Amino acid sequence: MPGRLLVLSNGHGEDLIALRVLQALHRRRPELQIAVLPLVGEGTAYAAAEAAGMLRRIGPRRPLPSGGFSNQSLRGLLADLWAGVLALSWRQWRLVRRWGRSGDPVLAVGDLLPLLLAWTSGASYGFIGTPKSDYTWASGPGDAGFAGLYHRCKGSEWDPWEWTLMARRCCRLVAMRDALTARGLRRHGVAALAPGNPMMDGMVAQALPRELLKRRRLLLLGGSRMPEALGNLRRLLEALERLSEAEPLLVLAPCGSRPAPLEWEPLLVGLGYSLVQVPASLEAAAAWQRGAVLLVVGPGRFAAWAGLAEVGLAAAGTATEQLVGLGVPALSLPGPGPQFKLGFAERQSRLLGGSVAVCRTPDQLAQRLAVLLQEPVLRSALGHIGRRRMGPPGGGEALARLIEQRLLLTAAGQAG
Known part of the structure; x- marks a missing residue:
């Protein structure tokens, strides 16, 4: 067995997916030294695992103004360039090249950037393709437009330069998020697999008090990218005020490191919420009341709370996918970005088969929410679509087994 594995991931959602796989891999090979290089941001998703000694973060890293979404706007690209993204990428590439000379394997999680860096390492590498799915152009709702036509002509959402890197002899493992996408790549000579979606691992709901x-x-x-997250939350909560019914509502607001509980206070006070006592057994950091709406904020409570909801109000990426994967339909309300813009939201809706519906205005969101709350059969049907699109848990363990067989054992045999 080789002693080391380098993991490249390029975004908060990709960090979370990689972490699920690495946790399963650590259970199988606790002696393996795992180094992670977050290509975008600080890689805070890895912090707890690093503190526990499971892995270590290495290399240069820096939060970028676009949050890793410079491909969605010229303004984001220019902001990243001004912030020194080229110098950062150069330093990261040099680190990966040095790693490759050791002969230890590389695992890329994300899209083109980590895949390209893994290839340039010169070492054996594996690739977990997380953001792209052929569902975004092969099924509705809505029309994928010119992009959909482009992907249909290729037969895959992945581009020729990407599947060329996946088909290299030194690429020992290619794993996609669903069987439809893997099948499209196999038509282009890529031995792509769909062993399961690790995003659904560890999603176990607690009992409702x-x-x-x-x-x-x-x-x-x-979402988790500041200050965009606070703007998203404001729009969603303002839409909630438009509900005509005065029915008592419990709004569960799990959060990560950002926005922190203290960062919620100016937003909620400005919207007319008042601090109240936290309900027993919810393990929340704070509770706020406005009329019939009780809102509780809970850092790190997403996995425990997501399955308790009847409907989600969402302006997030990975977390929205996990929510509908539990069978909870969602409504989204795009904003100015840089991440959660209209194009991103529509693509997400197609990916998830309409189990998350895009609302253009706060009034439309309030109207659709009222319908979903009144129609349990509709909620159940949409939830079934979400579960089918995301797949069952267990993907992390399946991927860890493949990494062990195709990357670690293969590299050890070559070294021997």
């Missing part, structure tokens, strides 16, 4: 059973339950997701 008895005192909250009479409230309708929503999950609020504004």
Whole structure:
């Protein structure tokens, strides 16, 4: 067995997916030294695992103004260039090249950037393709437009230069998020697999406290990139005010490191919420009340709370996919970005088969929310679509087994 593995990931969602796989890999090979290089941001998703000694973060890293979404706008690209993204990428490339000379394998998680860096390492590498799915152009709702026509002509959402890197002899493993996408790549000579989606690993709902059973339950997701997340949350909460019904609502607001609980206070006070006592057994950091709406903020509570909701109000990426994967339909409300813009939201809706519906205005969101709360059959049907598109849990373990067989054992045999 080789002693080391380098993991490249390029974004918060990709970090979370890589972490699920690495946790399973660590259980199988606790002696393996795992180094992770977050290509975008600080890689905070890895912090707890690093503190526990499971892995270590290496190399230069820096938060970027676009949040890693410079490909969605010229303004984001220019902001990243001004912030020194080229110098950062150069330093990261040099580190990967040095790693490659050691002969230890590389695992890329994300899209073209980590895949390209893994190839330039000169070492054996594997690739977990996370953001792209052929569902975004092969099925509705909505029309994928020119982009859909382009992908249909290729037969894959992945581009020729990407599948060329995946088909290299030194690429020992290619794993896609669903069987449809893997099948499209196999037509282009890539031995792509779809062993499971690690995004659904560890998503176990807690029991709902008895005192909250009479409230309708929503999950609020504004994303993790600041300051965009606070703007997303404001728009979603303002839309919630337009509900005509005065039915008691419980709004579960799990969050990561950002926005922190203290960063919620100016937003909620400005919208007329007041601090109240946290309901027992919810393990929340703070609770806020406005009329019939009780909102609770809970850092790190997404996995425990997501399955409790009846409907999600979402302006997030990975977390929205995980939510509908649990069978909870969602409504999204795009904003100015840089991440959660209209194009991103529409693509997400096609990816998830309409289990998350894009709303153009706050009034439209309020109207659709009222319908979903009144129609349990519709919620169930949309939830079934979401579960089918995301797949069952267990993907992390399956991927860890493949990494062990195709990357680690193969590299050890070559070294021997």
